[in-house]
Amino acid sequence: MEREGNRLWEKVLEEARQKIDPASLNLWIRPLQFNSFSSNRLVIKAPNQFIRQRVKEKYLPLLQLILNELLMQEDVKIDLDIAEERSSYTEKREYTPPHISNSYYLRLNPRYNFDTFVVGNNNRLAHAAALAVAQSPSATYNPLFIYGDVGLGKTHLLQAIAHFILKNRPNVSFNYLSSEQFTNELINAIRDDKTVEFRRKHRSADVLLVDDIHFLAGKERTQEEFFHTFNALYEAHKQIVLSSDRPPGEIPTLEKRLRSRFEWGLITDIQPPDLETRVAILKKKAEMERIVLSDEVANFIAERVKTNIRRLEGCLMRLIAYSSLYDIDINNIDCARDVLKDIISPKESKLITPEIIQQNVAKYYRIKEGQLKGKKRVKSIALPRQVAMYLCRELTDCSFPEIGEKFGGKDHTTVMHAWRKIKEQRKKDKNLNRDIEEIIQRITS
Known part of the structure; x- marks a missing residue:
């Protein structure tokens, strides 16, 4: 049967x-x-x-x-x-204490756990996948690759996995480090003739968590070592979790064989939080500081800081410090405006929509607004379209799919590509950067 x-x-x-x-x-x-x-x-x-x-x-x-x-x-x-919880780490093997060095404990922020992570539409899948991995390492998503811009919670999720393992799976060993730390440890191992110990350390862990894996780009020796570390862990059915500021396919000078392996499991992104999630984050942070934050002040901050959770929390911590120092009610909205005026820029105070951006971009490049929403790929239209998509991402609260809809129903991956391309080109092309600064000035003035 x-x-x-x-x-x-x-x-x-x-x-x-x-x-x-x-x-x-x-x-x-x-x-x-x-x-x-x-x-x-x-x-x-x-x-x-x-x-x-x-x-x-x-x-x-x-x-x-x-x-x-x-x-x-x-x-x-x-x-x-x-299914019953997988126990591949202990089957046919006597228990041994986890081989976690003190440095790994020290690298963990005690507040970065699943209980303090605020879940919203922008990060729901990434959170659920991270929790699933923590509960049953290597049973489902292996590797788990989480990407997103700076300050959106990638490190929080990786450390939450580590904290969950420490609390609930004491027989499971893990290594948590950044790719920069991996590189430095490798350099030291080569210098001190301790590559065998280095490999044993990283290839014997049950769970490997590496933050900012995109910094491996361009480091041939480190990529070579990580390739073999990845293979050893994967073949032994050990869990690998990686974070990056972009998907594997967009990491420059990353070896194809590594890119391919990073794409074997689940790739999930974290997007900037929507207004409701930003308010919830502020409320949660205030609660952790034993402060009751009013809806008025929470909304004031959340409506103006849209794309970076660290900056969002930084505004709150500044307000808390000022309130405590000068014995002023933290929920005084005038106080909030005054304290945060130099870190909340005018462009964040003005309501900006994709339509306003399209109007200004089209006018600047002397093309019709409708051409931004069309399919023509000639440079005279494609570049303004990408600039407009980039600015929609930078200056509004719209998600990639929502921006795509504003540009004639473009796929969200097209918008992501445009955003990353213009973001990188601004660093290299002074003329393009000047054009974008001028457009931003027109939009926000």
């Missing part, structure tokens, strides 16, 4: 491949495993509650329909259970 049930599940998967896009199939369906089969139940196990719930809500009706068609009856139902 078990063999028959397993074959039946394989047939269901084969049919599902024809009806579910590859990305969704790999993300949600591939982790499911056949468990048991009886006359009226086909039991399938998900590796964690997150995947189980997602499959139940979105894919179970389709899977059930496929099963009914294969059996030509409706008596057999698919039941979704959660």
Whole structure:
């Protein structure tokens, strides 16, 4: 009966491949495993509650329909259970204390845990994936690659995984470090003739967490070493979690073989938080400081600081410090305006929309607004379009998909590419940077 049930599940998967896009199939369906089969139940196990719930809500009706068609009856139902927690680290192996050096403990911020992470639409998938990895390392998303701009919570999630392991999985060892620290440790190991110890340290961990992996770009010797470290861990079914400021395909001078491996698992991004999430972050931070923050002051800050959580929290901490020092009510809105006036710029105080940006960009480059939303790729139109997309991302609260809609229904990946391209070109092209500064001046004046 078990063999028959397993074959039946394989047939269901084969049919599902024809009806579910590859990305969704790999993300949600591939982790499911056949468990048991009886006359009226086909039991399938998900590796964690997150995947189980997602499959139940979105894919179970389709899977059930496929099963009914294969059996030509409706008596057999698919039941979704959660697999027992994977214990590949302890099976057939005596317990040994985790080999975590004091330096790894010191690198962890005690406040960077899952309880203090504010979940919103901008980071929901990244948070859920990080939690799933912490609960069951290497059972689902391996590697897990989280990317996003500076100050959006990537480091928070990586350290939250480490804290969860320390608290709930004491027999699981981990290494947490930045790619810069990995490089420095490698240099020291080569200098001191201790490369064997270096490799043993990083290739024997159950979980490897590397922050800012994009800094490996251009470092050939470090990339070579990390390539072999990655392979050793992956082949041993150990968990790898990486963070970056961009997806693997956009990291310059990253070796193709590393890029390919980074793309083996789940790639998920963190976008700037929306207004509601920013307010929630401020409220959470205030609560941690044992302060009650009014909606008026929270909204005042959140409406003006849109793209960087660290800066958002920095504004609050400055207000708290000023309030304490001068014994002024922190919820005095006039006080907030005065204290933060030099770090909240005029452009953040003025309401700017994609339409306003399109008008100003079109006028500056002497083209029609409609051409920004069209499909022509000639340079005289493509560059202004990319500049406008870039400015929409920098000056508004719109997500990549929302910006795409404002430009004739462009895909969000097109907007992301434009934003990153202009962001990089501004650093190299003085004329382009001057043009953009002039446009920003017109928009915000």
